[in-house]
Amino acid sequence: MFDAIVSAFGSIWWSDWAALGQMGRHGVYVWSALGLTALALAxxxxxxxxxxxxxxxQRCDDAADDVSAERHYP
Known part of the structure; x- marks a missing residue:
């Protein structure tokens, strides 16, 4: 699978999916920031x-109040 990605996009920096997750020992910070950003956007x-x-x-309630007020106070 990695070979297909490399051939499609050129060279990549990671040798496998585990290395991608670790991101050179910075994976914890990167993935937690990505997760918090996704959580905030959601x-x-x-x-x-x-x-x-x-x-x-509220608009529907206001419109209904206007209609009922017109019926009671001609």
Missing amino acids: GEWFALRRRAQRLTE
């Missing part, structure tokens, strides 16, 4: 989605 995406849903619900 959290932001979920928070924005929830906020959009709340705003949509």
